[in-house]
Amino acid sequence: MSTATTTHDQEAFNLKEWIFTTDHKRIGVMYLIGSMAAFAVAGMMALMMRLEQANIGAQFIETGTDYNEWLYFHGAAMILAFLIPGLTGFAANYFLPLMIGAADVAFPRINAFSIWLFYFAIVLALLSVVVPDTPDIMWTGYPPYAVTTEGNTSFYVFTVHLLGFSSILGAVNFLVTVIYMRAPGMGWNQLNIFVWTTLAAFVLQLVFIPVLAAAVTLLLFDKYLGTHFFDPAAGGDVLLYQNLFWFYSHPAVYVIFLPAVGILFEIIATMAKNQIFNYKVCVYGGIGGVVAIGGEVWIHHLYVTGMPDWLRIGMMISTLLISVPVGLIVMSLWGTLWRAAISYNVAMMYSVAMLYLIMVGGLTGIPLAMTSLTVHLSETSFIHAHFHFIMGLFSTYAVFAAVYYWFPKMTGRMADNGWARISFWLNFIGINVTFWPLFIIGPQGMPRRYWNYEMFPQFEAYHEVATVGAFLTAAGVAIMIINWITSAISGPKAPANPWNSRSLEWTHAPNPPGPGNFPEAVTVADDWTPYDYNK
Amino acid sequence: MKLKRFFSVLNGAAMALLFATPAFAAAGDTPDTRADWDELWHEVLVDITVIGVIFIVAAIYMLIRFKATNPEQVGTATRLTTANAIGWALIPAAIFMADDFYLAAKGWTVWDHQRTVPENAMEVKVTGYQWYWEFEYEDGTTTDELKVPVGTPVVLRMTSDDVIHSFGLPYYRLTEDVMPGRITYIWFNPIEEVETLVTCREFCGNSHSEMFTAVEAIAPAEFEKWLAEQG
Numbered sequence: 001m002s003t004a005t006t007t008h009d010q011e012a013f014n015l016k017e018w019i020f021t022t023d024h025k026r027i028g029v030m031y032l033i034g035s036m037a038a039f040a041v042a043g044m045m046a047l048m049m050r051l052e053q054a055n056i057g058a059q060f061i062e063t064g065t066d067y068n069e070w071l072y073f074h075g076a077a078m079i080l081a082f083l084i085p086g087l088t089g090f091a092a093n094y095f096l097p098l099m100i101g102a103a104d105v106a107f108p109r110i111n112a113f114s115i116w117l118f119y120f121a122i123v124l125a126l127l128s129v130v131v132p133d134t135p136d137i138m139w140t141g142y143p144p145y146a147v148t149t150e151g152n153t154s155f156y157v158f159t160v161h162l163l164g165f166s167s168i169l170g171a172v173n174f175l176v177t178v179i180y181m182r183a184p185g186m187g188w189n190q191l192n193i194f195v196w197t198t199l200a201a202f203v204l205q206l207v208f209i210p211v212l213a214a215a216v217t218l219l220l221f222d223k224y225l226g227t228h229f230f231d232p233a234a235g236g237d238v239l240l241y242q243n244l245f246w247f248y249s250h251p252a253v254y255v256i257f258l259p260a261v262g263i264l265f266e267i268i269a270t271m272a273k274n275q276i277f278n279y280k281v282c283v284y285g286g287i288g289g290v291v292a293i294g295g296e297v298w299i300h301h302l303y304v305t306g307m308p309d310w311l312r313i314g315m316m317i318s319t320l321l322i323s324v325p326v327g328l329i330v331m332s333l334w335g336t337l338w339r340a341a342i343s344y345n346v347a348m349m350y351s352v353a354m355l356y357l358i359m360v361g362g363l364t365g366i367p368l369a370m371t372s373l374t375v376h377l378s379e380t381s382f383i384h385a386h387f388h389f390i391m392g393l394f395s396t397y398a399v400f401a402a403v404y405y406w407f408p409k410m411t412g413r414m415a416d417n418g419w420a421r422i423s424f425w426l427n428f429i430g431i432n433v434t435f436w437p438l439f440i441i442g443p444q445g446m447p448r449r450y451w452n453y454e455m456f457p458q459f460e461a462y463h464e465v466a467t468v469g470a471f472l473t474a475a476g477v478a479i480m481i482i483n484w485i486t487s488a489i490s491g492p493k494a495p496a497n498p499w500n501s502r503s504l505e506w507t508h509a510p511n512p513p514g515p516g517n518f519p520e521a522v523t524v525a526d527d528w529t530p531y532d533y534n535k
Numbered sequence: 536m537k538l539k540r541f542f543s544v545l546n547g548a549a550m551a552l553l554f555a556t557p558a559f560a561a562a563g564d565t566p567d568t569r570a571d572w573d574e575l576w577h578e579v580l581v582d583i584t585v586i587g588v589i590f591i592v593a594a595i596y597m598l599i600r601f602k603a604t605n606p607e608q609v610g611t612a613t614r615l616t617t618a619n620a621i622g623w624a625l626i627p628a629a630i631f632m633a634d635d636f637y638l639a640a641k642g643w644t645v646w647d648h649q650r651t652v653p654e655n656a657m658e659v660k661v662t663g664y665q666w667y668w669e670f671e672y673e674d675g676t677t678t679d680e681l682k683v684p685v686g687t688p689v690v691l692r693m694t695s696d697d698v699i700h701s702f703g704l705p706y707y708r709l710t711e712d713v714m715p716g717r718i719t720y721i722w723f724n725p726i727e728e729v730e731t732l733v734t735c736r737e738f739c740g741n742s743h744s745e746m747f748t749a750v751e752a753i754a755p756a757e758f759e760k761w762l763a764e765q766g
């Protein structure tokens with residue numbers, strides 16, 4: 001043993017310690033690594049699909065099934081293995097206990113079990129790509145196709161089971177943590193917005209995941225045990241699955257959206273050195289409203305399935321009304337910029353981009369909320385572009401922004417440099433070049449999930465442009481990841497509180513925090529908030 | 536008194552909307568749901584563009600105007616009074632809600648047109664297969680492309696033989712899923728001669744993106760001749 005004093009971050013890397021850790025920060029980092037691995041593979045598939053779609057006819061696939069397998073993996077992995085674990089795994093684990101002044105989560109060993117389940121799921125998902133009967137059922141897994149296909153649906157079902165179980169354990173853990181482990185003196189109206197949004201996301205997970213688990217389990221039974229839940233020839237119903245699936249999967253959009261919004265609030269309030277505009281309305285009206293209405297709109301995913309006409313109108317109204325709580329959240333975001341003192345770092349650049357993404361992505365949801373417009377827009381590239389803006393890009397940018405913003409916290413070093421800015425501009429320009437052409441050709445009839453579009457030769461130029469955009473994005477992301485790795489190893493040392501934040505993770509914990517997080521127990525005053533800059 | 540009258544009218548309208556299940560509309564004033572869709576789409580585009588521009592311009596203004604001049608500077612926004620906080624919740628919520636209900640009402644009207652099959656509609660049965668479409672006319676003739684006479688509304692009664700497909704008719708601004716064990720319908724009004732197409736809009740496997748065929752609206756005499764030839 002060396003006699004030299006070592007701080008936490010200078011200890012030799014020990015793989016065993018990481019695998020068997022119960023420290024929420026290490027678990028958070030492992031979630032980040034696992035979800036970025038899923039992101040990298042799923043992103044690669046997106047590039048292959050864009051290359052295939054660049055021109056009419058088969059470019060380099062042998063059969064449509066090749067393309068369908070990439071598309072399945074891209075969707076399933078991005079949503080289930082990147083966005084949800086990136087936000088409710090990585091961000092929630094690392095930052096939530098620090099924000100509330102807790103030494104760890106309530107049940108650290110259960111937390112460790114959650115990350116193990118997540119890694120089993122990632123391995124299973126990656127294995128499904130190399131087996132001969134790769135699943136080709138889209139991330140939605142609709143029967144009868146998911147039952148009759150030769151693709152191996154069981155990989156999908158078991159991956160969902162593992163991730164669902166992991167999320168339910170995480171949900172219980174974090175709800176208990178926030179309720180019982182807040183620093184003495186910290187009232188509900190003094191919580192960081194990110195804590196609220198994470199709480200809301202976990203409430204949704206807890207309520208709705210069991211429904212998804214039931215749906216995919218019945219799929220498994222139908223395919224492998226000869227049951228007929230979804231087989232109309234034997235008295236089953238194909239739409240039962242879609243109802244169960246979207247009963248979970250629409251709220252799942254908010255499981256992703258809300259923590260992403262939370263991260264956005266943290267960065268904007270800190271960089272604008274301002275309090276959250278209308279905090280209580282944002283929390284109880286905005287975030288609470290999304291949780292309250294989010295479960296009553298799922299039929300908008302079934303607008304063209306012959307559902308009763310009155311139901312399609314009823315859920316058109318409830319879907320449009322989502323604009324009320326989301327509008328309140330937007331008012332608070334915008335209001336936080338009013339009379340602010342804004343400084344810009346890379347995290348703030350991503351945050352500004354997110355303000356644009358939430359606008360474009362949110363507003364393009366309005367025509368899609370309207371049944372009578374969706375009967376034409378359904379399953380076109382318009383909807384494809386819409387959900388990439390609001391769910392894919394908005395939330396992915398939240399993960400990227402979070403890594404930059406808390407990079408000094410996690411590594412003790414800075415990653416905010418010229419490369420970070422170059423990679424931001426490359427990928428911000430890239431996403432616009434990719435998705436705006438799809439917004440344009442969707443209403444003209446371009447279907448999504450098509451590798452070939454010989455019936456629409458007029459769209460070829462748009463697809464070529466979109467493919468160029470995808471490669472710009474990929475170049476930006478690649479530079480960003482290399483910059484993260486090199487900065488973590490040899491970036492300049494960070495000051496203790498580089499952004500002058502008032503939030504506890506910056507004011508009370510070292511960079512990076514050691515075991516137990518805080519050198520001294522944290523208590524907060526009655527009038528303290530994480531955002532009280534103007535004092 | 537005025538208010539009472541207003542509510543009785545409102546109530547009457549609501550009842551009419553609730554119970555007027557659109558079954559069969561009278562012939563003669565057949566709506567053009569393609570034009571309906573385009574009109575609604577343009578209205579909604581204007582609506583969301585105006586909202587988007589207002590918010591984005593406001594954001595850009597604040598992001599530039601309120602840039603910090605020195606690192607010690609902090610924001611000077613003050614805590615809202617309770618009255619202001621409630622106002623800043625209720626007024627935006629009321630505006631968003633008003634827009635929602637306005638759009639919902641517009642959408643509902645178009646929806647009624649889209650779901651109300653005209654009495655004189657010609658019925659064609661559609662069956663989806665992996666990976667082709669089959670059409671069956673009232674006289675039992677089956678074809679692999681859809682031809683319809685100009686001037687007669689067409690209602691498609693659709694089902695699938697295998698997995699879920701979706702009948703996407705971009706020219707007529709319509710889509711509806713085609714499912715095993717269920718029958719769905721859409722109707723359209725071919726008011727002029729046009730050669731267009733149907734594509735599959737629900738993922739259905741290997742050749743999903745090649746599941747398309749011609750849809751043509753032709754002169755009635757030509758249609759009769761064509762149909763007779765198919766038999």
Ligand SMILES: [Cu+2]
Pocket residue numbers: 663666699700701735736737738739743746
């Ligand atoms: Cu099909």
